Amino acid sequence: MTVADANEAPARRGAFLAESGNLIGLAAIVLIFWVVLTSLRPGFISNFNLFTLSRSLAIDIVIGFSTMVVLATGGMNLAIGSIGVCAVMAAGFLMQGLGLPPLVAFAAALALGAALGWLNGFAIVRSGVNSFIITLASASLYLGAMLILSKAVTFNELPAAVADFGKLRFGGFVSPLLIIALAIGAALIVLFRFTALGREILAAGANPRAAELSGVPVGRVVIIAHTLSGALAGAAGLMLVARLGAAMPSIGQDWLLPSFLAPVLGGTLLSGGAVSVIGTMLGALLVTTIRSGLLVMQVGNFWLQLFLGVILLAAVMLDRYRGKVAERRSLGRR
Amino acid sequence: MTLGQRLIANEWSAIAVAIVIGVVGLAATSPAFLTEFNLYVMMRSFCVVLVVAFAQMLTLAVGQLNLSIGALGGLVAIAIGGMMEVLGFPIAVALPIGLAIGALGGLINGLLTVRTGINGFIITLATASAFTGINLGITESIPFYNLPSAFVAFGTARLSAFPMLLIPPVIVALLLALFLARTVPGRQLLAVGGNPHAAQLSGVHMNGIVVLAHTLSGLLAAVGAILAVAQLGSAQPTIGQDWLIMSFAAPIIGGAALTGGHVSVAATALAVVLIVLIQNGMVLAQVDPYWVQFLLGALILAAVGLNRLRAVRAGEA
Amino acid sequence: MRLTVEDIGKSFPGVTALDGVSFEIRPGEIHALMGENGAGKSTLIKIITGLYRPDRGRLLVDGVPADFHSPRDAIAAGISAVHQERNLIPRFTVGENILLERLPRRHGLVDYGRVHREARRFLDMIDPSIDTRTEVRRLSVAQMQIVEIAKALSLEAGVLLLDEPTASITGHEADALFAVLRRLKAEGKAIVFVSHKLEEVTAISDRVTVLRDGKVAAAGEPIASMSRGRIVSAMIGREERVAEIGERDLRDRTAVLEARGVATALGHRDIGFTLRKGEILGLYGLVGAGRTELARALIGDVRITAGEVRVNGRPVAIASVPEAIRRHRIGYISEDRKAEGLILAHPVRSNVAITVWRRIASALGLVGRGAERRIVEPLVRKLDLKTPSIEQGVGKLSGGNQQKVSIAKWLAAGVEILIIDEPTVGIDIKTKTAIHELIAEITRDGVSVLLISSDMPEMITLADRILVMRDFALVGEIENSRRYEPMSRRIMSFIHQGAEGAAENEPNGPEAAHG
Amino acid sequence: SDNKIALIPGGPHPYFAPWEQAAADAQKDFGIAAVDFKVPSEWKLNLQTELVESLVTQGYTAFGIFPGDAVGINSTVEELEGAGIPAAALAGCAQDPTKMQFCLGTDVYNSAYLGTKALIEAMGGKGKIVHLAGLLVDPNTKLRMDAVEKAVGETNGAVSIVQHITDTDAQEAADQKINALLGAQKDQIDGLISTAYIPSVVAAKSLRNLGDKRIKLVGIDDDPIVLDAIKDGFAAGTMAQNPYGQGYVGAYVLDLLAGGGCTVKADAPWIQTPQTAHFIDSGTLLISAANIASYKDDLKKITSDIQSSFKDKYLDCK
Ligand SMILES: Nc1ncnc2c1ncn2[C@@H]1O[C@H](COP(=O)(O)OP(=O)(O)OP(=O)(O)O)[C@@H](O)[C@H]1O
Ligand SMILES: Nc1ncnc2c1ncn2[C@@H]1O[C@H](COP(=O)(O)OP(=O)(O)OP(=O)(O)O)[C@@H](O)[C@H]1O
Ligand SMILES: O[C@@H]1[C@@H](O)[C@@H](O)CO[C@H]1O
Ligand SMILES: [Mg+2]
Numbered sequence A: 001m002t003v004a005d006a007n008e009a010p011a012r013r014g015a016f017l018a019e020s021g022n023l024i025g026l027a028a029i030v031l032i033f034w035v036v037l038t039s040l041r042p043g044f045i046s047n048f049n050l051f052t053l054s055r056s057l058a059i060d061i062v063i064g065f066s067t068m069v070v071l072a073t074g075g076m077n078l079a080i081g082s083i084g085v086c087a088v089m090a091a092g093f094l095m096q097g098l099g100l101p102p103l104v105a106f107a108a109a110l111a112l113g114a115a116l117g118w119l120n121g122f123a124i125v126r127s128g129v130n131s132f133i134i135t136l137a138s139a140s141l142y143l144g145a146m147l148i149l150s151k152a153v154t155f156n157e158l159p160a161a162v163a164d165f166g167k168l169r170f171g172g173f174v175s176p177l178l179i180i181a182l183a184i185g186a187a188l189i190v191l192f193r194f195t196a197l198g199r200e201i202l203a204a205g206a207n208p209r210a211a212e213l214s215g216v217p218v219g220r221v222v223i224i225a226h227t228l229s230g231a232l233a234g235a236a237g238l239m240l241v242a243r244l245g246a247a248m249p250s251i252g253q254d255w256l257l258p259s260f261l262a263p264v265l266g267g268t269l270l271s272g273g274a275v276s277v278i279g280t281m282l283g284a285l286l287v288t289t290i291r292s293g294l295l296v297m298q299v300g301n302f303w304l305q306l307f308l309g310v311i312l313l314a315a316v317m318l319d320r321y322r323g324k325v326a327e328r329r330s331l332g333r334r
Numbered sequence B: 001m002t003l004g005q006r007l008i009a010n011e012w013s014a015i016a017v018a019i020v021i022g023v024v025g026l027a028a029t030s031p032a033f034l035t036e037f038n039l040y041v042m043m044r045s046f047c048v049v050l051v052v053a054f055a056q057m058l059t060l061a062v063g064q065l066n067l068s069i070g071a072l073g074g075l076v077a078i079a080i081g082g083m084m085e086v087l088g089f090p091i092a093v094a095l096p097i098g099l100a101i102g103a104l105g106g107l108i109n110g111l112l113t114v115r116t117g118i119n120g121f122i123i124t125l126a127t128a129s130a131f132t133g134i135n136l137g138i139t140e141s142i143p144f145y146n147l148p149s150a151f152v153a154f155g156t157a158r159l160s161a162f163p164m165l166l167i168p169p170v171i172v173a174l175l176l177a178l179f180l181a182r183t184v185p186g187r188q189l190l191a192v193g194g195n196p197h198a199a200q201l202s203g204v205h206m207n208g209i210v211v212l213a214h215t216l217s218g219l220l221a222a223v224g225a226i227l228a229v230a231q232l233g234s235a236q237p238t239i240g241q242d243w244l245i246m247s248f249a250a251p252i253i254g255g256a257a258l259t260g261g262h263v264s265v266a267a268t269a270l271a272v273v274l275i276v277l278i279q280n281g282m283v284l285a286q287v288d289p290y291w292v293q294f295l296l297g298a299l300i301l302a303a304v305g306l307n308r309l310r311a312v313r314a315g316e317a
Numbered sequence C: 001m002r003l004t005v006e007d008i009g010k011s012f013p014g015v016t017a018l019d020g021v022s023f024e025i026r027p028g029e030i031h032a033l034m035g036e037n038g039a040g041k042s043t044l045i046k047i048i049t050g051l052y053r054p055d056r057g058r059l060l061v062d063g064v065p066a067d068f069h070s071p072r073d074a075i076a077a078g079i080s081a082v083h084q085e086r087n088l089i090p091r092f093t094v095g096e097n098i099l100l101e102r103l104p105r106r107h108g109l110v111d112y113g114r115v116h117r118e119a120r121r122f123l124d125m126i127d128p129s130i131d132t133r134t135e136v137r138r139l140s141v142a143q144m145q146i147v148e149i150a151k152a153l154s155l156e157a158g159v160l161l162l163d164e165p166t167a168s169i170t171g172h173e174a175d176a177l178f179a180v181l182r183r184l185k186a187e188g189k190a191i192v193f194v195s196h197k198l199e200e201v202t203a204i205s206d207r208v209t210v211l212r213d214g215k216v217a218a219a220g221e222p223i224a225s226m227s228r229g230r231i232v233s234a235m236i237g238r239e240e241r242v243a244e245i246g247e248r249d250l251r252d253r254t255a256v257l258e259a260r261g262v263a264t265a266l267g268h269r270d271i272g273f274t275l276r277k278g279e280i281l282g283l284y285g286l287v288g289a290g291r292t293e294l295a296r297a298l299i300g301d302v303r304i305t306a307g308e309v310r311v312n313g314r315p316v317a318i319a320s321v322p323e324a325i326r327r328h329r330i331g332y333i334s335e336d337r338k339a340e341g342l343i344l345a346h347p348v349r350s351n352v353a354i355t356v357w358r359r360i361a362s363a364l365g366l367v368g369r370g371a372e373r374r375i376v377e378p379l380v381r382k383l384d385l386k387t388p389s390i391e392q393g394v395g396k397l398s399g400g401n402q403q404k405v406s407i408a409k410w411l412a413a414g415v416e417i418l419i420i421d422e423p424t425v426g427i428d429i430k431t432k433t434a435i436h437e438l439i440a441e442i443t444r445d446g447v448s449v450l451l452i453s454s455d456m457p458e459m460i461t462l463a464d465r466i467l468v469m470r471d472f473a474l475v476g477e478i479e480n481s482r483r484y485e486p487m488s489r490r491i492m493s494f495i496h497q498g499a500e501g502a503a504e505n506e507p508n509g510p511e512a513a514h515g
Numbered sequence D: 001s002d003n004k005i006a007l008i009p010g011g012p013h014p015y016f017a018p019w020e021q022a023a024a025d026a027q028k029d030f031g032i033a034a035v036d037f038k039v040p041s042e043w044k045l046n047l048q049t050e051l052v053e054s055l056v057t058q059g060y061t062a063f064g065i066f067p068g069d070a071v072g073i074n075s076t077v078e079e080l081e082g083a084g085i086p087a088a089a090l091a092g093c094a095q096d097p098t099k100m101q102f103c104l105g106t107d108v109y110n111s112a113y114l115g116t117k118a119l120i121e122a123m124g125g126k127g128k129i130v131h132l133a134g135l136l137v138d139p140n141t142k143l144r145m146d147a148v149e150k151a152v153g154e155t156n157g158a159v160s161i162v163q164h165i166t167d168t169d170a171q172e173a174a175d176q177k178i179n180a181l182l183g184a185q186k187d188q189i190d191g192l193i194s195t196a197y198i199p200s201v202v203a204a205k206s207l208r209n210l211g212d213k214r215i216k217l218v219g220i221d222d223d224p225i226v227l228d229a230i231k232d233g234f235a236a237g238t239m240a241q242n243p244y245g246q247g248y249v250g251a252y253v254l255d256l257l258a259g260g261g262c263t264v265k266a267d268a269p270w271i272q273t274p275q276t277a278h279f280i281d282s283g284t285l286l287i288s289a290a291n292i293a294s295y296k297d298d299l300k301k302i303t304s305d306i307q308s309s310f311k312d313k314y315l316d317c318k
């Protein structure tokens, strides 16, 4: 049969359900955690805890986005921590060293993040070398350059507005950082769902050859994705600056795990071509919840890493299993 | 092919040339460079890095990545430390168990990878976190200090400039070269990396080989851990934390293909020599230590760039 | 050894590859397995060799049920195969590749002396000139194929399955192979031979089984009882019905794409031709002649090192594929649909609209689903594309419908020149005719097509003129009379005589052939 | 009291081991509901702040914190203050402006200065020295570098600094850096001043391995390996700190502050340091062959002196 309106609705609903099935599952897990944690430790939903949670969540989400946009192209960016700290130190220097106003400094720092990401993308596309290697090397290169230039000195006399912003609370517990993260999320949804560029990124990630032969400038698209990733890494760094009220060289060095956790839990494929923005946010929420939950439950903060690793394993395996079941079912229908 | 062309076609020729230039340059400019103690120090810092690089090289050989080498190394380190200090196990018992733990960790990585079909990158990222978690959970980050003196002494023993610590890595290197070049599983391992589909059609037990590669990788991570503990004289939970970049840098500078099927024991070893040499040169030149980070990144980029150029020249790309 | 296949069924997402196939190979026979592209021949072989598990049915070796979980099991049971795809380890030597899974050892170590001695023995049966110590990646395609055959022979198995072993080797080597096969047959081995070349099949095999759409269309008929016509109609299910293009005279149309003395980084030399508006220009050649690479050069994907390309009369230097599409309105449909043509995981909508996203995007860069649908849906109807909805993942469509998606995206893009590479590989006969009609129709709308095909009937049905390529050079250009017999003879004579022969035929070279 | 107090180091580090005993003793001696020693799993700011935040959620009412990151900790401390929870900097100070109630620690500047002086004396007043320093992010490191330079500056060129080697406060890094240093330059160096725990231990070990008594070493803290090196002549001395006293007195004062009964005085005899205007010295002394047997008693005495006079000197209590 040819396309008929009668057939379209169920099929689209099917695709929608498959995607939202994952999201609902994730949301359900998060919800269960919250219910359990709150009933065991009422302090878990105190304004204080919600506020600190919303702040860490915001940063984890943006870190996750930074990796997600490169995963979309089927690549990786191991340098996001390094890019983040470069942006952080640049912002610190511009505000404290040159006395520039925060907005100008932040814009410049974001531009630096984007530029470093662009450099990654450019090197990857030009050399044809795997993004894993290029960004492994550039991570070390950027961090080294930052340390050489900054001598690893913290900038701690930033304009008070910066720290004040980090301390703002809406409705008692919502950090403006979270609102920024959600806004970035909304922008990314628009990008990947509704713009030519976003679609081209996904096409290039799913099958670069086919995309290229269909007229997608794959090289340019990959570079743009890396540039965006760099800018997002910079944004995550700057959010930390607002939170800490200072720009310090130690930022970013432990982003690797969370940067992959959030998108992978959220259903973004490592092989490229598919992303889930909402999934990444829920993935980050799950991680933040578990981390805070384990601490609050006094499971022993030394065991935290173990739990995070096991949860990641469980989540990807579950996703795998779900995919298989879905495939089998669709075969059975035929 | 002329000799020159053959040299260019050879992966390790460029590294060897760089090493020769480095040695001559350092010897000429710094009298301390060739002193017995300095040579000893360099050779000693070569040991752990070499074995760790080999651990990564084995997973690269089958076209996979192992992000958990450092975490597993840390776990093995505190395991042997704990066995010797807390449980009072003799060295001859603790070390084999440590090796077994490493191999087991690798086995888990391998089994999870082939059973789930999930990218090894994600699997080992997750197991790395789990291994580190076990390590921290057991030790609460507190090192084991009271190790048998014979073991600690081995870490610092030397015959003039030659550190005893170098013996195990040299043996490992020779065995590994033999394994990859001359044994059936070794050849199969490279075959699976070179063309998994073809290897499978030929009746090679592909999953088994991938698991084997991961297991050996874990085993070598354990060897690295044991060496590190001997070298430090204490079992630190932090052992392995900064192995990641080194583990990739050396094999990749040594020309290993990330897609698998092509690795070189000799070139990887030379790459480690080069890295150690650069580090030492920077100490001699009293360069700001931050340059280490920077130069390592630059070195990897230069190496892959060069390799790429060479491949294009040789018409392989 | 006797191998029996009973009622085998196998489906892939969206395709039933085998549907109740039964089949028997006896000791001491050469059994030909025939069928169109996609009929299920290779799938059957992969099931017999344990690479795929059948959905139903069973396998018997000498009457005993066998259950293979992997190629290892099949090899252990005495079954060896040359698969259709190349399966060698590039950085290993020829010798090691041949003995890969059972390298001889001494004291636990691989005994390379013996590796090369043993490999030599089997290689010598077909081509003594290949050195067992060469790395496989340094061999030519034909040499690799010979290594594959030697590898299969070296197992000295009771059952030998050969999936298109002669596709890329020369007649000389094929003769050597046939001699070996005859000897093995005399030794009582059971041999399955897959080929599209009817002459070979009739020359060497004892019986023939024909598959059509995954079902048995002729079961183990003695070759003597099968005429060419009977085999062909078993393969395609009826007398060949072909698309009717009708006579057309395009000689005074304007030239849209011209090449003059073009050479490429891959070794094409002195390529010259003219494609006219609304024309189908065929590019024929044997596999490996360099046609695909030429197409890639024309769309800016391979570097052109000399000569001139003109589009609509103006000289162009196309640097990239996007430039070819956007600036010059040239599209290319790859011969490898899955790897290069489509994004299998993405829906029909994206696969078609990919070429127009930039065009339909608003000033803010936004692409509306509605806008996409308005472009995609009419095309789906026009091409009679069978899909439950345009949101269906392309990977789940049948091969023919996938091919329609690749064509649809170029119709959406509004290209003026379309290079179509092997448009009907793996596509069933009915859809094939539909696709032919579609190609003809788009040229009536003014699109010019450069058609690459190894399928002679297809070429003769569709092309207005035919270029013949051999070894990266054009060796002939023929006005198509659309009469099969004389046309195929002329084409084959160009191919066999090569450039020199062609030069003798047409003193002024290919360009003069048409004039 | 029913206060719950947490003592939180910057991360796992042997220096803080005595805090555990100090916490237990303070809980018993002062009748506090709970005094717990809680260690972030790694030496990272975010792990420390997450730990603090989760302890707030669990109802802890006061914190003694070693600011592993002197600046980074301040935003968290500010939030604690906002929630009515007092915090004090122990062992090292947070950088002003800070909401830490006070800082009780080693006067690291003075300690490094005195240590370097002792080293220079052991070297006979001339030669070249190398400074082995701790983590760069450690608030104390920069102060120590300045102090070493000051002491060297006072020799008018007789002594010079070859290098500050930083980030040596982790075993692997220390082992690699110190051995590479000795390998490359041992003949040009006359003295080593170490201002962090682990490099002191590693340097003492390496000099013993080398059998080198020519190079003089002054370390910090009282790890047994360092003390043995002093006894055997491989080290000239080490600067004692008072981690136990910091934890013990810290818990005592936090209990008073958390009850709401006391506040810190604005005009107390605080010491002004480059980091903070609210510093109290927990005790600084050089351990050498001469006092190696008795220094522990000296530290105990200092601890009880600080504790007994603290309330009057530094607090306003209802
Ligand atoms: N792994 C696979 N996944 C999905 N579909 C497949 C797969 N392998 C084969 N098919 C499909 O199964 C059908 C039979 O394919 P098969 O390769 O067996 O054909 P064939 O007779 O060997 O054709 P050819 O002459 O082109 O080699 C085709 O429609 C093909 O697209
Ligand atoms: N420079 C080269 N050196 C060696 N082999 C090459 C080179 N370029 C292409 N080839 C190989 O030669 C063959 C011819 O390429 P091409 O695909 O263009 O031929 P074709 O006429 O289109 O035949 P096919 O039907 O296989 O597509 C391919 O197998 C390709 O891998
Ligand atoms: O001696 C220092 C202490 O002062 C503290 O900084 C922790 O690290 C140790 O090395
Ligand atoms: Mg086939």
Ligand SMILES: [Mg+2]
Binding pocket: C291, C292, C293, C335, C421, C452
């Ligand atoms: Mg082709």
